[in-house]
Amino acid sequence: MQNPALAAAAATTASGFAELPATASHGPLRIEYRWLNETASDAPLAVFLHEGLGSIAMWRDWPQALCERLGMRGLVYSRPGYGLSTPREHGVKWPVDFMTAQARDILPALLDALEIDMRERQRMWVIGHSDGGSIALLYAALYPDALAGAVVIAPHVFVEDISVESIAQTKQLYETTDLRSKLSRYHADVDSAFYGWNDIWLNPAFRQWTISAELASIRQPLVAIQGHDDNYGTMAQIDTIAARVPHAKLVKLDACGHSPHRDAPDKLNDAIAAFVSAQR
Template identity: 80%
Template structure:
């Protein structure tokens, strides 16, 4: 989910700019699951993208209105602390990736499609093989956290573990109310201009996300039963002041995934990496170090 207050911060550049390195593009050929796609991505701590590297990989999955540039420098800083190489990318419809056509509506199971089809296709295109995937840490925020959970459940042997920040596993009234408010802000304030700094087609990004979350059919969306398939280490993080979700989200994860570890952050809203970076980074560092 977006953080309107953060999105409105004037420190962002006029156009999407890399926090480290430059954006590149992966071409995903059309398949039975998706049309041909052009995906924006960046390597972090990667001396040569095409070179096999024994350093484990951290893969970052952005929020509902995120993109490569919306992460700013947090993935880079976390990778440096953890001694990992990193990969950030913009999902279709976001950043500089293939935009959503105006008439296209995301389906109710769009996050499952991202985890099941798009992410593995991107990993294939970038030459990230099975050995590297088994050592890959998947780190997701908000919708990206849900996609990380789905990937961990669908491909339980194709990752080292997952970290999810403010994930959604079912739809809460609080989420829908906040998303409706964000739509009003987008259409009546300068939020659209602020988000346009991070998306080549800002309406593609915003309405793709907003329309599906406000679709009455989406109220029935839930991935709770899928979680039991998660086998690898899992850390779930939630802020006490999140206006897009409650502690019920990660408590539900713990009920379905007994080995999951939970972190509940005080004085933290929906974006832990912006609201509480120090305790967040400490929690992630301790969690990953314990698995090595």
């Protein structure tokens, strides 16, 4: 049965912008965010980290549905360069370690700006998809005492040929089909969003990127989920997680591609709910 407090809060969302001060890794940033079930103040918090071309809008209603299933509040935000957040300046390239900077600097600064205290963070779950899954892994490794657990969906731990080939094909589609106009629904500056993601993944220097060593620092509960038909990565990604984090649970979904929340939402939600419930 659904938590009555969450049922009352489900229709309540609060959107806004958080102003983050400049640091050594970035200039001043304006971050688009949205609360889900905001008035359920006693519920644990789930923070959603979107994919490389994602945003608040591109998640659609999946975070809300999952929060209601888990009995949690939710925080969804668009990373810099995406959605309505500060766009990437044209001509500026993301550095090879851009995901580390997102986990180490941007997410903690956003939590600070939203006045999410340490006690609340210790009950917090991070839920990331694709690049967002990698950022969730890095956050869990960097701040093991500042979360309750992590859910990573189709994360990248190292760069595979299949990833680079698919991303190169996506660039061709962006420049020759209506993909650009479709993505423009989700980003204020669609070229900033697309080329920020595409250029770094196709940068030859990025082929050496890996976070496999960092994974050994993860202490909190972790579930990694991957579809067998993912054209952006193979099962080697989450198998590497299991080798580095022995307590991690793996879920491998049949008839599912790179976006399980769209391809197999019921199976995905069942897997996440079962894992989170087992930790309580």
